[in-house]
Amino acid sequence: MTALLSRRHPHPHSLQEVVVEGPSARRPELLTGRTRQNKLVHFAPPPEGAPPAGTYGEVRVTDAAPHHLAGELVRSAVAPRRRVRIPVWRGAP
Numbered sequence: 001m002t003a004l005l006s007r008r009h010p011h012p013h014s015l016q017e018v019v020v021e022g023p024s025a026r027r028p029e030l031l032t033g034r035t036r037q038n039k040l041v042h043f044a045p046p047p048e049g050a051p052p053a054g055t056y057g058e059v060r061v062t063d064a065a066p067h068h069l070a071g072e073l074v075r076s077a078v079a080p081r082r083r084v085r086i087p088v089w090r091g092a093p
Contacts, residue, residue: 022053040068051076
């Protein structure tokens with residue numbers, strides 16, 4: 001499995017920064033995120049609860065498949081900042 005992991009992902013067992021997208025479509029008990037290289041990563045949420053979508057975190061890659069990576073969440077780094085209201089300029093009446 002290690003040879004397969006190293007062939008599909010150049011840095012096996014590395015820490016990857018991910019952006020949490022939310023629960024997985026096929027397995028809702030897992031979270032889905034994307035790396036800086038836009039690779040899909042599936043990982044289990046931490047015991048204290050799932051971080052909200054848009055949160056940055058670090059995931060240790062444990063397995064690789066043809067179209068996604070699997071890993072474990074090491075830590076959540078930055079929570080998302082959301083705007084309450086988007087300002088809209090309407091111009092002169």
